[in-house]
Amino acid sequence: MRTVDVIIVGAGLSAAAAAKRLVDAGLETIVLERQKLPRHKICSGILSPRGHRFLLENFGPLPREVLHDPVSCRGVTFHFPSMVSMPMDFFGGTTPHLHRKEADYWAVKSSGAEIHDQTSFVGLQDNGDHVIVKARRMGEPVEYRARQVIGADGPSSQVIRAIYPDYPQSIPWFFVGQKFHEIIECPLDEQYFHFWFHPGLGHYTWSHARDGRQIVGVGFKSGDNFAKKHANVVNYLSDKHGVRLGEPLDDEGCAENFGPSLINRYVFGKGNVLITGQASGFLNMIGEGMSCALHSGAICGEAVVEARLRNRPMQEMYRRMIASEVRRTTDQWNPLKIAFDRPHEADFPAALMAMGWRDRAKVLRDLWSFIVLYKEFKWGRQIFRAAMQRPLIGGYSMKRWL
């Protein structure tokens, strides 16, 4: 059995960030990845400027091979059912369009941690002063002994299942899928990420260009039919935006835990097991999770180092340190913050005010009818409570975290 300081489950961006902090501090760290690296990852790849900066500051300039074509994205364009479109540039210029397969591999390699790929996490046992991690390497069972385990294995986290078996049943699940189409004619600006606030299309509807193809994606509550939902969006784009696409050449989809950051219901783990990245529920408003993954991963690594050096309880340290990232992420969903502050990395209020009165009214009306789509999850009161908490206690309640 291999004995190390920290085991990180998952080899995505949050794992890379956590590994970087741990390795810098001189802790022996192993990253476990189920698949063979570099591995495919379902993602739009549009990183926020804040995430781009994190990569630059921690892993250096991005090599060309970690980017798709077009290599960058200027901003987002919001489309509304009343056919108003709002293009908004990111603050501070364009951001990279990451090829997640290559980018994740590059980041995790740059962290300096030891990587064990084709090793899937099976379970763990927290014995107080150490954790035994059970895994399978190419079918063979292997065991590791570590002081701490970090679960950075994405929305359907096996590490969360190991410590909170009931958690996956307690939250609503969404499915997001995207298909890659041949482009016959596409008037949508390829410099932007396009997003539709259309209750008739889905909970999360987007399109953008990648490597000469057009991605059409849709997210909805688990249970609906992806093919039907997707065809509906393609027809809508063709009817309303004049987008003519060929047959899809490829498709992919995955389950998403969209919601915890809206209502401040994050999972940060238990004992010596810490959860970070999208597994803990971090997601920015436009569905971008990479920048939160990087920052929360780094904080997780910092917390492990800090708690060990100061001999403080691991969970307490992590939760107190992660509070700033929770504030930043949940602020993006906080209606009071959106109205009176600038929590996003593109200026929605300014773009709104730049339009005429009539368009402004249309946008607000469409936004409302889109929000109503989420009524069934009964998040309204929780969002309201979180919004009120923010000015009163200067943050969001830690009591709601798991």
Next chain:
Amino acid sequence: MAKSIDTGTMISETFQRKVIEPSTPSAYSDSCHVGPDALLGIKRQQTNPTRWNGQSWQEFAAALRDHDIELRENIAARGTFATDAGGTAYGLPHGVVIARSAAQVSALLKAAQQFRVPVTVRGGGLTTEGESVAFGGVLLDMTGMSQVLHVDTDALTVRTEGGIFWHSLAEELRRHGMDYLSAPLNLTSSVGGTLGVGGIDVNSPRLGCSADQALSVQVVTPRGNIVECSDTQNAELFQRVILGYGQFGVITEATLKIRRYTPLRMHYFYYDSLRIAVEDMQLLNRNDASDYSGILTIMDCAVNLLVAFDSDEREAAFRANWQSHLRGHGEPGFALCMLRRYVLRPWKLPEAWFLFQRKRELFPEFRRSEYMRDGLMHDRTVVFSRAVWKFWGSKQMVIPDLATSAEKFVEAVERGNAVCRKYFPHYTLYCVGIKLRPEHKAHYEMSCIPPDAEGWAYGCEFEPMIGGQVYSRDYFQSFKNAIYDIGVDLGGSYYRFGGMMKGYIRRVFGDEVVDRHLAMKREADPAMILNRDVIF
């Protein structure tokens, strides 16, 4: 375009009093409208150094053993140095060497140069950006060299080893009735480290920064040569080593200017406007009206200007000529001022309560009977250093700073204050002037002294009171970046621009200056092993 130092102009100080302008409400709080956690754009460039991979460490360790150099590799010895006062950078050296002599340091550096092993030199470890944290390699703990070698009370000089803390030096000097010129208020910084970066004190407006009191230093260069240098001997190396951020050598011994010890006659003036307090402090400095001056704020509406004197004559001259020009209040006058303020703004009563509490805790600390005799303050540095740690220091020292020329200083302070207000409920600003030595212009290049400063440079430290709060490194770094961006904008400099903040160096000093220094560094340290990741 690089900002090069203009060596042509001499100091032209108009000893006239500036026209009082009505203080305008700060426009900056409105212009930066972004929530503190929502970081904008890509501007920030913070470097997180990569851990050294440990290549040829064993050979290096063997080479040290051959030279009888004790190398500590156990985890307890290495873990002691995992972070610095800033507490945001963590790194573990592969091994620790405690400095014993220049010859030992020389042998160490020669071996390090041969095996390309990074050497991080550490004195008090009071850096805030990980400059004294070893991301692998060997950590050289200078505190092993902490002897005072010789005090010359006639020539007013002291020869001391580089790893000594200022408070130990002070203790030794007191026995001879002597005092150093200026030292950082934080007395557990080492002499060598301070000479390498600057150091400010409340007497800096008169006596300059701490690094300027060095007459000569013994340096072990990165190639392992032991060289004595001063303004006349190896002047070029002296220019590089003083304020050189440890890039061009390890300071093993130093000869410092000293002076006769005097207790202080203290005066405190209170202001409700930062701008007016800064203007008054600059007025005192320009006119050489005080021996010590500095600003410490309790809140941005409760600003304390501290003025002190070495002799009764200087104090009398101040009372006769300058006291009436100051626009600050005494304690009772300021109490009335505050009373009026909060009667008119009852919703700000918690603020008043905080002020009152702070006054109750803080003021007696500066008047403790063991340091006050006959109304004179003895051992000011102990008093201040104690208070700094007790009331401002926390587990993490977060003190970004701005250094500018006299003209830009008010703007820098006001803009920095607006940033602090956005990030932290309570914070302190510490402002002080630094008298420059025109003949030391070469020392000042690429240092905390802003290139455009003439006569005096001014520095302001922005220090949040963290208390029991825990903030993530990202939060602190975004705060620091917001402060540092002001410096870039104003064309100023910083005291703490190295380490994780080194991304600012090229933005502030320009490529031409940085590349020139980089070429010199490559020449002096071919394997680039000495204090890696601090500047280059």
